[in-house]
Amino acid sequence: MAVLVVNQGAEWNQELYQATFDRAIPDRTNPPAGLVAHFGAPGEGGGWQVIDVWETEEQFRRFLEESVIPAAKALGAPPFDSQVVKLYNSLIP
Incomplete structure (x- = not known):
């Protein structure tokens, strides 16, 4: 089932996001x-x-563990929070 993932980092900025x-x-x-x-x-x-x-x-979890977290750690990035919810509906025109 498809999921919506919201990641938020209070100490993140555009440059750190882009590098990661x-x-x-x-x-x-x-x-x-x-x-x-x-x-x-x-x-x-x-x-x-x-x-x-x-x-x-x-x-998502596989990508997070294998790619995002190692990339963020290599850059010395602060932690971020992730919320995962199952999607009920979507429309992609």
Whole structure:
């Protein structure tokens, strides 16, 4: 079942997000298996947020553990919070 993932980092900014993204997904023409959509933007109260849609939570967790966390650690990035919810409905025109 598809999931919506909301990642928020109060101490993150655009530069740190971009550096982590570039390490985690070095070839944008070859996205990770299961990724449906990805959005990065400033957080409303500061920091940075990333919102993804994944085919399954397992695919998200695999990518997080194998790519995102190692990339963030290599950059000395602060931690971020992740929330995962099952999608009820979606519309992609």
